Amino acid sequence: MAGPDIDAATTTIVAEAPPDSKTRRYDRQLRLWAASGQNALESSRLLVISGTATSTSVLKNLVLPGIGHFTILDPAKVTPEDAGNNFFLEGPSSIGKFRAEEAVRLLGELNDGVEGKADLRSLEEVLEKDKDWLTEFTIVIAHNLEAGLLERLSALLWEDESFPPLVVVRSAGFLAEFYIQFHEHAVIESHSETASSLRIDKPFPALLDYSASLDFENMDVTDHGHIPYVYILVRVLEEWKKSHNGNPPSSYDEKKEFKKIIVGMKKKIDEENFDEAEAQAYRCWTSSTVPSEIRALFQDPKVKSLTPKSAPFFHLVAALAKFTEEQPPNTLPLTSTLPDMKASTNSYISLQKLYKARAEEEKTLFKSYLTVPVDDATIDAFVKNAHALKLLRGKRWGALDKNPSALVAAVESAPKQLSIHLSLSALSSLSTKQQPNAPLTVTVEALVAEAQALLPAGTDLPENFAEAVGEIVRAPTADLPNTAALLGGMVAQEVIKMITKQYIPIDGSCLIDLIETWTGVF
Amino acid sequence: MSTLSLPNDASATVDWPGRYYHIDQILNTPGPRTDPAFLAGDGVKGFLRNEAKILVIGAGGLGCEILANLALTGFKDIHVIDMDTIDISNLNRQFLFRPKDVGQPKATVAAEFIMKRVPGVKVTPYFGKIQDKDDDYYMQFNLVICGLDSVEARRWMNATLVNLVDPENPESLKPMIDGGTEGFKGQARVILPTITSCYECSLDMLNKPTAFPICTIANTPRLPEHCIEWASVLEWPRVHGDKKMDTDDPEHIGWLYKVAAARAQDFKIEGVTWSLTQGVVKNIIPAIASTNAIIAAACCNEAFKIATSSAAYLNNYFMLIGTDGVYSYTFEHERRLDCPVCGGEALEIVIAPDFTVEQMIEMLVEKQDIQIKKPSLSTPTKQIYLQAPPQLEEATRPNLEKKVSELVPPGGEITVTASTLPFSLSLRVTYSL
Ligand SMILES: [Zn+2]
Numbered sequence: 001m002a003g004p005d006i007d008a009a010t011t012t013i014v015a016e017a018p019p020d021s022k023t024r025r026y027d028r029q030l031r032l033w034a035a036s037g038q039n040a041l042e043s044s045r046l047l048v049i050s051g052t053a054t055s056t057s058v059l060k061n062l063v064l065p066g067i068g069h070f071t072i073l074d075p076a077k078v079t080p081e082d083a084g085n086n087f088f089l090e091g092p093s094s095i096g097k098f099r100a101e102e103a104v105r106l107l108g109e110l111n112d113g114v115e116g117k118a119d120l121r122s123l124e125e126v127l128e129k130d131k132d133w134l135t136e137f138t139i140v141i142a143h144n145l146e147a148g149l150l151e152r153l154s155a156l157l158w159e160d161e162s163f164p165p166l167v168v169v170r171s172a173g174f175l176a177e178f179y180i181q182f183h184e185h186a187v188i189e190s191h192s193e194t195a196s197s198l199r200i201d202k203p204f205p206a207l208l209d210y211s212a213s214l215d216f217e218n219m220d221v222t223d224h225g226h227i228p229y230v231y232i233l234v235r236v237l238e239e240w241k242k243s244h245n246g247n248p249p250s251s252y253d254e255k256k257e258f259k260k261i262i263v264g265m266k267k268k269i270d271e272e273n274f275d276e277a278e279a280q281a282y283r284c285w286t287s288s289t290v291p292s293e294i295r296a297l298f299q300d301p302k303v304k305s306l307t308p309k310s311a312p313f314f315h316l317v318a319a320l321a322k323f324t325e326e327q328p329p330n331t332l333p334l335t336s337t338l339p340d341m342k343a344s345t346n347s348y349i350s351l352q353k354l355y356k357a358r359a360e361e362e363k364t365l366f367k368s369y370l371t372v373p374v375d376d377a378t379i380d381a382f383v384k385n386a387h388a389l390k391l392l393r394g395k396r397w398g399a400l401d402k403n404p405s406a407l408v409a410a411v412e413s414a415p416k417q418l419s420i421h422l423s424l425s426a427l428s429s430l431s432t433k434q435q436p437n438a439p440l441t442v443t444v445e446a447l448v449a450e451a452q453a454l455l456p457a458g459t460d461l462p463e464n465f466a467e468a469v470g471e472i473v474r475a476p477t478a479d480l481p482n483t484a485a486l487l488g489g490m491v492a493q494e495v496i497k498m499i500t501k502q503y504i505p506i507d508g509s510c511l512i513d514l515i516e517t518w519t520g521v522f
Numbered sequence: 523m524s525t526l527s528l529p530n531d532a533s534a535t536v537d538w539p540g541r542y543y544h545i546d547q548i549l550n551t552p553g554p555r556t557d558p559a560f561l562a563g564d565g566v567k568g569f570l571r572n573e574a575k576i577l578v579i580g581a582g583g584l585g586c587e588i589l590a591n592l593a594l595t596g597f598k599d600i601h602v603i604d605m606d607t608i609d610i611s612n613l614n615r616q617f618l619f620r621p622k623d624v625g626q627p628k629a630t631v632a633a634e635f636i637m638k639r640v641p642g643v644k645v646t647p648y649f650g651k652i653q654d655k656d657d658d659y660y661m662q663f664n665l666v667i668c669g670l671d672s673v674e675a676r677r678w679m680n681a682t683l684v685n686l687v688d689p690e691n692p693e694s695l696k697p698m699i700d701g702g703t704e705g706f707k708g709q710a711r712v713i714l715p716t717i718t719s720c721y722e723c724s725l726d727m728l729n730k731p732t733a734f735p736i737c738t739i740a741n742t743p744r745l746p747e748h749c750i751e752w753a754s755v756l757e758w759p760r761v762h763g764d765k766k767m768d769t770d771d772p773e774h775i776g777w778l779y780k781v782a783a784a785r786a787q788d789f790k791i792e793g794v795t796w797s798l799t800q801g802v803v804k805n806i807i808p809a810i811a812s813t814n815a816i817i818a819a820a821c822c823n824e825a826f827k828i829a830t831s832s833a834a835y836l837n838n839y840f841m842l843i844g845t846d847g848v849y850s851y852t853f854e855h856e857r858r859l860d861c862p863v864c865g866g867e868a869l870e871i872v873i874a875p876d877f878t879v880e881q882m883i884e885m886l887v888e889k890q891d892i893q894i895k896k897p898s899l900s901t902p903t904k905q906i907y908l909q910a911p912p913q914l915e916e917a918t919r920p921n922l923e924k925k926v927s928e929l930v931p932p933g934g935e936i937t938v939t940a941s942t943l944p945f946s947l948s949l950r951v952t953y954s955l
Pocket residue numbers: 719720721722723724857858861862863864865
């Protein structure tokens with residue numbers, strides 16, 4: 001089966017040279033976020049507040065994949081305690097030196113391409129004298145910051161949408177929490193596992209025509225066994241609609257009958273393409289419509305009140321809304337990504353060409369709805385991922401604590417998560433009340449009182465609270481190596497997703513219990 | 523190699539005051555959920571720091587992280603096995619290695635780094651295979667942590683530790699903590715050999731590796747991957763004869779890339795690149811530092827809890843998916859009574875009466891819960907098919923075309939073995955009508 005005309009291909013091979021050493025070094029991660037993600041990482045500038053074991057664990061996982069720059073803000077000198085739990089200090093020989101300088105030096109050894117800087121000022125000093133400096137980073141990460149300072153820092157970074165996201169990390173012993181404060185975060189390349197529609201239920205003219213032109217009955221047996229299932233489904237569905245008032249199969253019996261028709265078309269029992277068509281028959285009654293989540297995006301206030309200054313993402317979404325409204329069949333633009341299927345080379349390649357040609361046409365149409373210039377690579381990625389776009393709207397750090405109804409609801413719906421959150425908050429407010437530099441006295445009673453004060457009057461503490469608070473009393477100031485390493489991995493993973501704008505970061509607070517070994521988001 | 527005097531010279535460094543300030547908060551006091559058997563204070567610290575002996579399998583992505591965590595938590599007698607040498611593509615995550623170390627054995631370089639960085643910790647490397655070591659060797663450890671990327675190696679280690687269990691000797695039960703990652707996903711689990719579900723019990727949870735049928739590769743290529751497989755599976759042996767393909771040799775990859783690209787051009791297939799060629803022939807799994815850090819930390823945390831009883835340990839499986847938010851799932855994976863390693867019961871299979879021995883072998887290779895490459899088959903009374911030695915292979919080869927039902931009575935048992943696995947699988951065969 002030759003398939004529709006294939007243009008005599010004139011593509012010539014431009015032999016690629018072996019990858020350079022940088023590509024080889026980053027090979028295993030480029031397979032996840034490609035050059036675009038890598039470029040974003042390399043242009044990023046991170047600020048990490050305090051050089052604790054957790055902070056250096058986070059940084060290690062960001063220096064290795066190659067962020068552009070990091071600064072550790074920390075006036076402290078290495079104590080014997082620090083030297084025992086931080087891999088980025090050199091044991092006793094680091095004691096007495098500046099923690100930030102030691103950590104920057106040792107983290108720097110991990111990757112020549114990353115610039116590291118130790119800033120020995122205190123956060124108080126920076127907040128008072130140089131707060132604009134804090135807003136110049138891509139992301140700010142703070143571990144176990146004193147409650148009052150954290151409040152000031154989070155307020156500052158919340159002031160303007162253009163200010164960097166703040167990652168708040170808190171831990172004690174086996175328990176931990178982290179939260180990303182950001183205004184909004186738009187993701188085009190979400191790497192969704194759902195594929196975009198092949199639009200078999202709404203075939204474009206060239207696909208419909210070609211499917212209709214196939215002479216199944218008189219076809220050579222070998223060709224018959226290599227017709228891609230897409231053609232089979234389009235053809236059978238069109239025939240079906242003719243005898244069913246233009247409707248696809250809907251009831252269970254109809255679907256069964258539909259599949260029987262497909263199997264009945266086999267010339268030989270072992271024609272796998274017809275087996276595939278039967279297995280993929282659901283595509284005929286899964287309507288290619290705009291997913292509700294994408295439809296909701298069309299109503300976003302920023303799309304509704306578009307200005308030339310709006311971010312490209314919102315221009316693209318607005319154009320998509322218009323495209324789906326005005327262009328039949330009123331669905332998302334076609335993409336040319338085809339799954340593999342039983343077919344001869346020619347029939348598969350020509351099917352691919354049909355899809356590519358149509359996808360190009362629709363992309364051109366889509367572009368005509370754009371009112372500002374957007375680069376082609378972004379448009380390509382946008383169209384390809386239009387079914388899986390994501391817009392996250394974040395909240396300020398502490399928003400949950402100021403929302404009585406959400407807290408009361410969480411007592412019931414997420415008692416374990418809330419218990420950890422409240423215990424860590426209670427610890428934080430308790431430490432603020434105690435004398436600086438005096439040893440911290442933490443008792444169950446004191447923490448229970450603090451936690452109770454965080455909940456609306458008359459609300460009982462969640463179930464499991466005693467378990468969480470007991471662990472905090474046991475190890476109130478313990479930055480355990482394993483907890484630090486796990487947090488280091490989780491926080492770095494989220495930071496990478498934020499910087500690359502690929503994959504989807506957490507929406508809410510992530511709680512971690514390393515006794516029962518679980519994580520939960522709420 | 524010259525021996526420098528390392529700062530870890532046990533006598534030269536003592537635990538400085540405050541060194542274990544963080545860890546000791548956990549070891550000095552029980553928590554609300556701690557088992558009453560926990561011996562808070564000097565007893566548990568003494569065991570952890572002076573007696574516990576732990577084995578780490580793998581000094582790669584997970585291994586580097588595991589070694590660092592164990593050293594910082596206070597394990598002082600750590601052994602590590604790895605048969606690999608350092609490649610430049612390891613440097614984006616295997617943080618104990620530097621560009622100057624490329625080509626050196628991972629186990630040795632990792633051990634030296636840890637000993638230099640964390641005073642007083644002894645790390646004993648072994649540059650070689652886990653299969654080189656015998657039961658006596660494995661018997662000396664309290665715990666084993668695996669950070670491997672190979673299913674075969676995990677199966678071997680798991681079966682070895684299950685076989686080691688002697689009900690008369692409680693010391694013979696070595697907890698095995700196993701971690702694995704792929705991209706933003708990973709899992710950590712605790713295996714108590716013969717007590718909890720073992721690695722073999724969960725074999726069917728593995729993703730099926732993508733395999734392309736030979737007829738597609740040879741006759742109807744559609745994807746760039748098909749062209750690459752053609753170059754490596756069919757063209758390489760045709761052109762190079764017995765010369766072995768080395769997927770780490772850039773010249774070999776370059777040849778495969780060129781051949782695959784030319785075929786792709788002939789068939790008008792787009793997308794053959796150097797990186798894809800390498801990915802397909804080496805079966806590359808994406809790997810990043812952050813996921814390894816999470817999974818290694820989870821593994822080491824379990825090791826710490828088991829060694830100290832300071833908190834309950836994971837029962838028994840933690841799974842993490844980080845692509846869409848942070849999703850994790852902690853659950854108890856159940857033992858399989860017909861597990862060939864820890865179950866004891868024969869696996870029931872039903873086949874058609876005209877099923878041949880050859881088809882049966884194919885099934886054993888393919889089936890998700892079996893996955894035995896190159897199986898040899900026998901019944902209690904006769905050999906059905908043996909892969910080796912060559913004389914026996916030749917002698918039993920005619921059986922491949924015979925029907926299983928001619929050789930094994932209904933309800934009869936077949937024993938399946940493979941040279942790569944230290945256990946045998948019993949099948950009870952019945953025939954469908
Ligand atoms: Zn088992």
